[in-house]
Amino acid sequence: MTTNAQLLFNAIPKGEPTSDSFKYDTSSTIDLEQELSNGASIVKLICVSLDPYMRGRMRPAEIKSYSPAFELHKPITGHGIGVVIRAAADSKYKVGDHVYGTVPYQQYLFVPGQQTVDEETKKFLGPQASLRVIKNEEGLPWSAYIGAAGMPGKTAFMAWKEIADAKKGEVAFISAGSGPVGQMAIQMAKADGLKVISSAGSDEKVAFLKELGADVAFNYKTDDAKKIFAEHGPIDVNWVNVGGKSFEEELEFMNLHGRIIGGWISAYNGQSFGVRNLFQFVAKRLMMRGFIVGDFETKYVDEFYATIPKKLAFGDLKFKECKYTGLENAPKAFLDMLAGKQSGGFGKVFVQISDDDTA
Numbered sequence: 001m002t003t004n005a006q007l008l009f010n011a012i013p014k015g016e017p018t019s020d021s022f023k024y025d026t027s028s029t030i031d032l033e034q035e036l037s038n039g040a041s042i043v044k045l046i047c048v049s050l051d052p053y054m055r056g057r058m059r060p061a062e063i064k065s066y067s068p069a070f071e072l073h074k075p076i077t078g079h080g081i082g083v084v085i086r087a088a089a090d091s092k093y094k095v096g097d098h099v100y101g102t103v104p105y106q107q108y109l110f111v112p113g114q115q116t117v118d119e120e121t122k123k124f125l126g127p128q129a130s131l132r133v134i135k136n137e138e139g140l141p142w143s144a145y146i147g148a149a150g151m152p153g154k155t156a157f158m159a160w161k162e163i164a165d166a167k168k169g170e171v172a173f174i175s176a177g178s179g180p181v182g183q184m185a186i187q188m189a190k191a192d193g194l195k196v197i198s199s200a201g202s203d204e205k206v207a208f209l210k211e212l213g214a215d216v217a218f219n220y221k222t223d224d225a226k227k228i229f230a231e232h233g234p235i236d237v238n239w240v241n242v243g244g245k246s247f248e249e250e251l252e253f254m255n256l257h258g259r260i261i262g263g264w265i266s267a268y269n270g271q272s273f274g275v276r277n278l279f280q281f282v283a284k285r286l287m288m289r290g291f292i293v294g295d296f297e298t299k300y301v302d303e304f305y306a307t308i309p310k311k312l313a314f315g316d317l318k319f320k321e322c323k324y325t326g327l328e329n330a331p332k333a334f335l336d337m338l339a340g341k342q343s344g345g346f347g348k349v350f351v352q353i354s355d356d357d358t359a
C-alpha cells in the first residue's frame with residue numbers, strides 16, 4: 001500500500017478562510033498494484049488549480065449555489081492534470097495518457113470505468129464532467145492546461161466570444177488583469193482591436209499588464225480609478241473580475257450600450273457591497289450577462305483546444321503562472337491567491353503535486 005495524501009475540507013470559514021479551513025492528511029493509502037477491471041484506471045496527479053470560485057464551495061451543504069459545496073472532512077475538488085499510471089485492458093485511457101478534469105485533491109485517483117457523477121455536479125460541470133485526454137502536442141508545461149489552456153483561459157475565451165460583442169476601436173476595462181482570466185481577457189480584447197484599460201494590486205502586476213498589451217494599466221490601491229476612466233474611457237466592455245465598490249465607480253464611466261461580463265471576487269468572503277447607481281443600466285442601456293464557463297463548453301471547446309494551446313506555445317498569447325510545490329502548501333497557495341499576495345511571483349496559482357516521470 002502507498003500513502004495517498006489528501007487535502008481535506010476541514011472547517012467552514014466565517015469571512016476569510018484560514019489554513020485551518022483545510023487539513024493536509026496522510027492517513028489514506030492506495031494499492032497501486034491492485035488488479036484493474038471494468039475500464040478502471042489509476043491516475044497520478046501532477047498539478048491542481050486554486051481558483052477564486054472554490055471559496056464559494058466552502059459553505060454549508062444546505063446553502064445551494066451553482067457549484068456543489070465541499071463536503072466536510074472529504075478531499076476538496078477542483079481542476080487538475082494527472083497521468084494515467086495503470087489502466088485495465090478495457091479502459092478508455094492508456095498508461096501515459098495525461099488527463100484533465102475535476103478531481104479530488106490527492107496524490108492518486110482510482111478512476112472507475114463508469115464515472116458516476118451526482119446530479120448537482122453534473123449540472124455544475126456539464127460536458128466537462130469526465131476526464132479529458134490532453135495530447136499536448138504543443139509541449140506546454142502541464143500546468144498551462146489548468147490555467148491559460150484550462151478553465152480560466154476558457155472562461156475568458158468563451159465568454160469574450162459569446163458576450164463581449166466587441167468592436168474595433170472600443171474601450172475595454174479588465175480588473176484583476178494579472179490573474180489567469182484577466183490575462184486572457186486583455187489579450188482577447190487587444191486581438192479584437194480594442195483599447196484596453198486594466199487594473200491590478202501591485203506595481204509589478206501593473207508592469208505585466210502592459211507587457212500583455214494593456215494600453216492603460218493602473219494599481220487600484222494607489223491610483224485614482226475615476227480619473228483614469230475619465231481620461232481614457234468611456235468603457236464599452238467591462239470585464240468585471242472584482243465587482244463591488246469598484247463596479248459602482250465603473251458604472252459611472254460606462255458608455256451607452258456598454259456590455260458587462262465577469263466575476264465578483266470582492267464579495268467572495270462575504271463582504272457584499274450594495275451598488276447604488278444601478279439606474280445607469282437604464283440611462284445607458286447597459287447589458288450585463290451572468291454565465292458559468294461550462295455554459296459555453298459545447299459551443300467553443302473544439303475551437304479553444306484547436307487554437308489556444310498553439311498560440312500559447314508560439315508566444316502569440318502570453319501567460320504567467322505562480323507555482324507552489326507540494327499538496328501540503330495548497331492552503332497557502334489558495335489564501336495567497338485570494339488576497340493577491342502570491343509568494344514567488346503572480347499569475348495563475350497552482351500546486352505541483354508530483355513530477356511527470358511516468359509517461
Ligand SMILES: NC(=O)c1ccc[n+]([C@@H]2O[C@H](COP(=O)([O-])OP(=O)(O)OC[C@H]3O[C@@H](n4cnc5c(N)ncnc54)[C@H](OP(=O)(O)O)[C@@H]3O)[C@@H](O)[C@H]2O)c1
Pocket residue numbers: 051052053151152155176177178179180181182199200201202205240241242262263264265266267291292293294336337338339340341347348349
Ligand atoms: N463565471 C465563471 O464561470 C468564472 C470562471 C472563472 C473565473 N471567474 C471569475 O473571474 C475572476 C477572475 O478569476 P481568476 O481565476 O483570474 O482569479 P485571479 O485574478 O487570480 O483572482 C484573484 C485576484 O483578484 C484580486 N482581488 C482579490 N480580492 C480583491 C478585491 N477585494 N479587490 C480587488 N482585487 C481583488 C487579487 O489580485 P490583485 O493583486 O490584483 O488585488 C487576487 O490575486 C474571479 O472573480 C472569478 O470568480 C468566473
